[in-house]
Amino acid sequence: VPVRRLTPATIATTALHLGDREGAQAMSMRRIAAELGCDPMAIYRHFPNREALLDAVADLALADVDDPGPDSGWDTRVAAILTEVRATALRHPGIAAHVAARPPLGANGARLGAGIHHALAAAGLPPEGVVFAAQALIAYVAAALAMAVNAGTRDARWHQVSRSMDGLPGDVMPVVGSAEQFGYGLRLLLNGIAVEAGR
Amino acid sequence: VPVRRLTPATIATTALHLGDREGAQAMSMRRIAAELGCDPMAIYRHFPNREALLDAVADLALADVDDPGPDSGWDTRVAAILTEVRATALRHPGIAAHVAARPPLGANGARLGAGIHHALAAAGLPPEGVVFAAQALIAYVAAALAMAVNAGTRDARWHQVSRSMDGLPGDVMPVVGSAEQFGYGLRLLLNGIAVEAGR
DNA sequence: ACCTGAACACCGTTCAAGT
DNA sequence: ACCTGAACACCGTTCAAGT
Numbered sequence: 394v395p396v397r398r399l400t401p402a403t404i405a406t407t408a409l410h411l412g413d414r415e416g417a418q419a420m421s422m423r424r425i426a427a428e429l430g431c432d433p434m435a436i437y438r439h440f441p442n443r444e445a446l447l448d449a450v451a452d453l454a455l456a457d458v459d460d461p462g463p464d465s466g467w468d469t470r471v472a473a474i475l476t477e478v479r480a481t482a483l484r485h486p487g488i489a490a491h492v493a494a495r496p497p498l499g500a501n502g503a504r505l506g507a508g509i510h511h512a513l514a515a516a517g518l519p520p521e522g523v524v525f526a527a528q529a530l531i532a533y534v535a536a537a538l539a540m541a542v543n544a545g546t547r548d549a550r551w552h553q554v555s556r557s558m559d560g561l562p563g564d565v566m567p568v569v570g571s572a573e574q575f576g577y578g579l580r581l582l583l584n585g586i587a588v589e590a591g592r
Numbered sequence: 593v594p595v596r597r598l599t600p601a602t603i604a605t606t607a608l609h610l611g612d613r614e615g616a617q618a619m620s621m622r623r624i625a626a627e628l629g630c631d632p633m634a635i636y637r638h639f640p641n642r643e644a645l646l647d648a649v650a651d652l653a654l655a656d657v658d659d660p661g662p663d664s665g666w667d668t669r670v671a672a673i674l675t676e677v678r679a680t681a682l683r684h685p686g687i688a689a690h691v692a693a694r695p696p697l698g699a700n701g702a703r704l705g706a707g708i709h710h711a712l713a714a715a716g717l718p719p720e721g722v723v724f725a726a727q728a729l730i731a732y733v734a735a736a737l738a739m740a741v742n743a744g745t746r747d748a749r750w751h752q753v754s755r756s757m758d759g760l761p762g763d764v765m766p767v768v769g770s771a772e773q774f775g776y777g778l779r780l781l782l783n784g785i786a787v788e789a790g791r
Numbered sequence: 792a793c794c795t796g797a798a799c800a801c802c803g804t805t806c807a808a809g810t
Numbered sequence: 811a812c813c814t815g816a817a818c819a820c821c822g823t824t825c826a827a828g829t
Contacts, residue, residue, distance in 0.1 A: 532732060533735060577721075578732075621804085
């Protein structure tokens with residue numbers, strides 16, 4: 394699909410679709426340029442480097458994520474945002490690992506970040522607590538996402554670890570990076586926040 | 593320092609020291625081989641690929657981490673292990689990002705993982721809860737570590753986000769990836785685990 | 792002034808050729 | 811049989827040369 398005129402938006406959109414079709418390894422400057430039908434260097438006139446381009450692609454993907462807003466409870470709101478961020482990133486294999494490694498803080502990242510901060514303030518945390526708790530939550534999503542991205546490929550290692558312990562039933566098989574695993578950790582954090590806020 | 597005979601241990605030790613001196617970008621097969629004074633391909637006779645070598649280097653670094661054992665309280669034990677894992681990884685810049693991206697599950701990783709599992713069982717979690725909570729904790733350390741690794745380099749982005757929200761005092765400056773930030777999130781998780789275990 | 796593409800300085804890994 | 815290093819198939823990015 395030839396593009397009339399190169400803009401940051403057309404580059405990011407093309408890169409996102411390329412990644413959806415061909416995965417993370419297709420997200421090189423050269424492959425993206427080939428997809429655009431342009432010289433690799435042409436991209437550098439719109440983005441200073443590859444990282445900045447991937448930031449833009451990640452933020453584009455997050456446009457799909459809704460913030461339910463202040464009408465739902467603070468914990469429902471936080472859980473909804475983070476669950477949908479995880480699911481959205483996993484729907485875009487080209488960019489999931491980048492989201493995991495580097496929380497997207499472009500326009501959409503800032504929008505969702507603001508939603509989380511407001512929810513935590515509504516929960517009753519003091520200002521420093523809001524900032525700290527938000528970073529902990531964002532870090533947790535990133536990590537859970539990284540586990541989900543790596544899980545399918547290579548990780549019988551986890552099973553060995555959980556089997557290497559006595560006192561535990563040997564047949565509790567952890568599903569690394571699963572939605573269930575993600576939800577459990579998220580509940581721990583929300584429980585902890587409730588305790589911290591004195592609820 | 594020329595090495596008499598190449599073994600997995602000498603390769604991993606040399607790579608760890610190289611990384612300590614010259615950082616993550618020095619951890620290429622070619623640079624490590626040059627440091628060993630051998631052909632890059634010689635390393636492949638001891639490790640199937642670069643990832644396996646980095647796994648071994650990471651696990652070597654974790655030999656420094658103590659497990660205080662079951663005599664301390666379960667939460668003290670978990671906090672001690674995870675705090676020291678974070679500090680140890682940060683002391684080895686060549687490998688910190690790799691630890692963050694991929695929980696080391698070699699001999700030392702398994703040892704520390706077992707300590708965490710035992711502590712969680714002692715806290716009163718049921719077996720599935722133990723496995724889930726352990727993965728959440730490990731994911732959290734990995735993410736906090738990734739933030740600490742990336743923080744110094746480039747992240748005024750975070751400050752923008754926290755300033756972009758009304759209702760929060762604009763001068764609460766989050767220190768991304770700081771030890772304080774790490775400790776706060778860890779406390780949230782431990783609080784949440786205590787709630788889950790009914791303590 | 793703007794844009795291109797050749798070139799630089801690397802990668803991890805394969806594999807054929809040497810000893 | 812063992813080991814080496816040339817070669818393959820890539821990278822992100824710089825920069826000089828073209829229009």
